[in-house]
Amino acid sequence: MTKIAVWCRHQKDSIIGIGPEIPWRIPSDTRRFRNLTQGHTLVVGKNTYESFPNRTLPNRKMVVVVAEPGYEVSDKDNHVVITDLNKLNDFTEDLYISSGASIYDACFSSPALMPDIAVDSVYCGNLNPNLSGRPVTVSRSVEVLERSYEALPKQYELDNVKTTVWVKKGASVNRSVIDSICNYLETEGK
Numbered sequence: 001m002t003k004i005a006v007w008c009r010h011q012k013d014s015i016i017g018i019g020p021e022i023p024w025r026i027p028s029d030t031r032r033f034r035n036l037t038q039g040h041t042l043v044v045g046k047n048t049y050e051s052f053p054n055r056t057l058p059n060r061k062m063v064v065v066v067a068e069p070g071y072e073v074s075d076k077d078n079h080v081v082i083t084d085l086n087k088l089n090d091f092t093e094d095l096y097i098s099s100g101a102s103i104y105d106a107c108f109s110s111p112a113l114m115p116d117i118a119v120d121s122v123y124c125g126n127l128n129p130n131l132s133g134r135p136v137t138v139s140r141s142v143e144v145l146e147r148s149y150e151a152l153p154k155q156y157e158l159d160n161v162k163t164t165v166w167v168k169k170g171a172s173v174n175r176s177v178i179d180s181i182c183n184y185l186e187t188e189g190k
């Protein structure tokens with residue numbers, strides 16, 4: 001099982017959300033997320049899960065992280081609930097962590113949970129000025145990324161978003177997962 005963190009953060013302060021919203025609208029960013037994750041299992045925090053329309057996304061299974069057991073998911077066949085992040089290591093399929101700051105930060109700060117790969121997309125444009133919620137930032141996770149991961153040499157740029165793939169230093173990472181991510185990034189926008 002390979003754990004892959006996927007996010008798009010703002011270049012300033014590494015903001016990934018304001019309240020429940022992603023503070024930019026970039027179709028190619030939405031498409032990148034869909035293409036990298038469809039057919040796979042997503043790990044999401046409860047706030048992120050509840051920000052999806054009807055609390056679901058097509059063609060993806062989901063692991064929903066909540067504090068208390070008994071949370072009712074929208075699709076019992078495809079969504080499971082965990083209350084302990086350590087349970088992630090019991091899954092056999094690859095996990096795409098696309099969570100919310102609390103889950104990213106918990107995973108990046110735990111040697112047992114650290115993602116093997118991070119797909120780090122950085123948006124360099126302006127934030128939507130009409131949102132007034134709490135800024136959600138992954139700056140703590142980014143510090144770990146810069147310290148404990150190695151960036152692959154190629155950077156991809158599309159619509160003001162720069163994407164770098166990082167691999168955990170010293171990890172023996174499934175090459176086919178890296179290749180499939182890089183193959184998509186290579187062809188997107190063409």
Ligand SMILES: NC(=O)c1ccc[n+]([C@@H]2O[C@H](COP(=O)([O-])OP(=O)(O)OC[C@H]3O[C@@H](n4cnc5c(N)ncnc54)[C@H](OP(=O)(O)O)[C@@H]3O)[C@@H](O)[C@H]2O)c1
Pocket residue numbers: 006007008009015016017018019020021022044045046047048049051065066067068082083084085098099100101102103106136
């Ligand atoms: N730009 C991107 O790439 C991207 C990707 C994903 C999400 N987002 C954005 O991120 C924001 C949401 O992030 P968030 O940090 O506020 O929320 P979140 O991580 O999605 O959800 C937080 C909730 O998850 C549960 N939780 C978190 N860690 C837990 C743990 N270790 N054990 C048990 N339960 C745990 C708790 O639920 P309860 O206590 O309520 O049970 C907690 O209140 C939204 O703006 C969303 O759009 C952006």
